[in-house]
Amino acid sequence: MIKNKVIETMMEHRSIREYKDETPSDEEIDSIIKASQQAPFVSQLYSVILSRNLEEHPFHAPLLFTICADFHKFEKIMEKRGWEPVTNDLSILFFAIQDACYMAQNMLTAGESLGIGSCFLGMAPYKAKKLKEKYNLPDKVFPVVQLAMGYPNEDPPPRPRYPRDYVLFEGEYPELTDEMIERAMEDMDEGYLKQDYYRRLDAKISIQDDKEDEYTYDDYSWTEHISRKWGQWYRDKQQLLDQLKECGFDITEK
Amino acid sequence: MIKNKVIETMMEHRSIREYKDETPSDEEIDSIIKASQQAPFVSQLYSVILSRNLEEHPFHAPLLFTICADFHKFEKIMEKRGWEPVTNDLSILFFAIQDACYMAQNMLTAGESLGIGSCFLGMAPYKAKKLKEKYNLPDKVFPVVQLAMGYPNEDPPPRPRYPRDYVLFEGEYPELTDEMIERAMEDMDEGYLKQDYYRRLDAKISIQDDKEDEYTYDDYSWTEHISRKWGQWYRDKQQLLDQLKECGFDITEK
Numbered sequence: 001m002i003k004n005k006v007i008e009t010m011m012e013h014r015s016i017r018e019y020k021d022e023t024p025s026d027e028e029i030d031s032i033i034k035a036s037q038q039a040p041f042v043s044q045l046y047s048v049i050l051s052r053n054l055e056e057h058p059f060h061a062p063l064l065f066t067i068c069a070d071f072h073k074f075e076k077i078m079e080k081r082g083w084e085p086v087t088n089d090l091s092i093l094f095f096a097i098q099d100a101c102y103m104a105q106n107m108l109t110a111g112e113s114l115g116i117g118s119c120f121l122g123m124a125p126y127k128a129k130k131l132k133e134k135y136n137l138p139d140k141v142f143p144v145v146q147l148a149m150g151y152p153n154e155d156p157p158p159r160p161r162y163p164r165d166y167v168l169f170e171g172e173y174p175e176l177t178d179e180m181i182e183r184a185m186e187d188m189d190e191g192y193l194k195q196d197y198y199r200r201l202d203a204k205i206s207i208q209d210d211k212e213d214e215y216t217y218d219d220y221s222w223t224e225h226i227s228r229k230w231g232q233w234y235r236d237k238q239q240l241l242d243q244l245k246e247c248g249f250d251i252t253e254k
Numbered sequence: 255m256i257k258n259k260v261i262e263t264m265m266e267h268r269s270i271r272e273y274k275d276e277t278p279s280d281e282e283i284d285s286i287i288k289a290s291q292q293a294p295f296v297s298q299l300y301s302v303i304l305s306r307n308l309e310e311h312p313f314h315a316p317l318l319f320t321i322c323a324d325f326h327k328f329e330k331i332m333e334k335r336g337w338e339p340v341t342n343d344l345s346i347l348f349f350a351i352q353d354a355c356y357m358a359q360n361m362l363t364a365g366e367s368l369g370i371g372s373c374f375l376g377m378a379p380y381k382a383k384k385l386k387e388k389y390n391l392p393d394k395v396f397p398v399v400q401l402a403m404g405y406p407n408e409d410p411p412p413r414p415r416y417p418r419d420y421v422l423f424e425g426e427y428p429e430l431t432d433e434m435i436e437r438a439m440e441d442m443d444e445g446y447l448k449q450d451y452y453r454r455l456d457a458k459i460s461i462q463d464d465k466e467d468e469y470t471y472d473d474y475s476w477t478e479h480i481s482r483k484w485g486q487w488y489r490d491k492q493q494l495l496d497q498l499k500e501c502g503f504d505i506t507e508k
Contacts, residue, residue, distance in 0.1 A: 002285040005259035006367030010289040010360060031256040033422050035264040037415045039359060040374040043480045044415065048422045073420060074484065076435045077477050083485035090495070091488040094351070094379055098399065101355030105293060106264060109363060113260030120294040125348055136426040145352065161291045161298065166327060168287050168302045172390040181330045223331050226297045230328065231337035234345040237505065241344070251491065252506070 009113050014158050016059075016117030017201075019150035023052065023062040024116050031114070036106035045096035046070050046103050046144075049135045058121060061148035066124065066131060067104045069096030071140040090251040093142065093244070100144040107147060117152035120145055128243035139248030160191025160222070189221035198225060208232050263367050268412045270313075270371030271455075273404035277306070277316040278370050285368070290360035299350035300324050300357050300398075303389045312375060315402035320378065320385060321358045323350030325394040344505040347396065347498070354398040361401060371406035374399055382497035393502030414445025414476070443475035452479060462486050 033048065047070040050063065057064045071092050075085055108118050124131060124143040131143045161167075166176075166184040174180075198204060199217035205228040207213045215224060234240070244251060287302065301324040304317065311318040325346050329339055362372050378385060378397040385397045415421075420430075420438040428434075452458060453471035459482040461467050469478060488494070498505060 083481040088491035227337040237342035
């Protein structure tokens with residue numbers, strides 16, 4: 001494994017959920033934004049809203065960034081150029097979400113290089129209508145992810161990840177063997193149990209039907225946790241379609 | 255502007271379209287993957303396919319990574335855990351595309367820290383069916399972006415970006431004034447013209463209807479180029495819906 005400052009910064013990433021009150025300086029924020037802006041965007045179809053209302057933020061983080069897919073500001077440019085947008089909303093979203101994510105990932109990495117910790121908040125798409133009202137988002141702007149940021153007041157370890165052979169496939173996608181699947185599960189589950197992660201966060205997801213929950217924090221770990229999400233949550237796509245529509249994206253129209 | 259190795263690496267990013275033949279070492283590839291894997295994923299809903307068929311690759315890059323949204327491998331885990339996936343395909347995609355993008359952005363940054371250049375290829379979603387056949391992708395795996403990689407055989411400058419006030423909004427999304435829009439356009443257009451970017455790539459997008467094209471490479475620049483995309487391309491969402499469906503994602507079903 002080759003090491004350098006960039007690779008070490010990435011390797012040391014962990015989400016921070018406890019922050020010092022001190023706010024990162026404007027120069028730090030500027031540097032994070034400016035560096036992140038150099039990502040290889042499809043066409044800069046993103047915007048970043050910064051809130052400093054610490055009291056309202058998750059974990060009372062001093063900074064909360066809402067990173068949005070944004071077609072609005074390019075529409076304004078097209079207007080000046082005498083062009084009418086014709087691309088369908090679904091395609092615009094697919095490209096704009098990418099741009100928002102490249103920005104968000106870069107902001108996290110740039111922040112960590114300055115000793116500033118952060119936590120991604122992935123529920124933004126499901127709170128889009130609320131965020132639109134809160135931040136006065138125009139149509140064609142859709143919140144993709146939020147990023148809490150500040151100086152860490154805790155020092156957790158990096159979290160487990162899949163083994164390499166469950167992530168990188170050479171030449172083609174292989175048949176996933178029982179052995180591969182089980183080793184991936186073991187790495188994740190043993191890794192999180194060793195860190196006592198779910199107990200510390202008291203983060204168990206409850207079982208929604210009458211099945212008894214046989215797990216305690218002694219054996220409840222990552223694969224069970226995530227299975228309870230995709231095995232119980234977001235059955236109906238209407239919820240997300242409604243949020244998109246509120247933000248001016250209609251992906252169901254003819 | 256605060257500088258450090260991470261921020262400098264990001265600031266120096268530029269896409270590379272000319273590569274040396276020499277292939278990055280396995281240790282370099284490993285380091286890139288391992289560092290990038292530490293991104294703050296929703297739930298590791300991504301996979302990376304590596305091709306070394308230089309002759310087939312865009313720009314004859316020695317390495318071509320296809321970064322996919324991948325729900326297949328977590329389905330395998332759920333099966334072992336006795337859970338059935340119920341989450342709708344649209345929601346899964348929204349989360350999985352994020353995971354793929356975080357991975358892709360990290361790979362690019364990690365690569366550049368090792369002197370390895372790259373170029374994002376954003377058309378993967380529109381070639382999904384072909385890529386599925388080529389790489390034997392199972393259902394519920396959707397190519398989001400491809401990343402050509404290798405040692406640069408050219409040394410282009412970083413490309414222009416929007417001014418900060420067109421990207422970062424404090425407190426709320428502002429009314430975009432004519433001044434803001436025009437300055438953003440100027441920064442982008444003048445910046446690209448100064449680099450003679452579109453002429454060098456011979457990358458002008460033609461006008462599809464009978465309107466005369468009044469632009470030459472002396473004044474054709476970024477805002478006109480991108481306007482010609484979103485003003486002419488992808489009118490119908492069916493094209494993308496078909497590609498998604500071929501990959502096992504039906505976002506139109508009830």
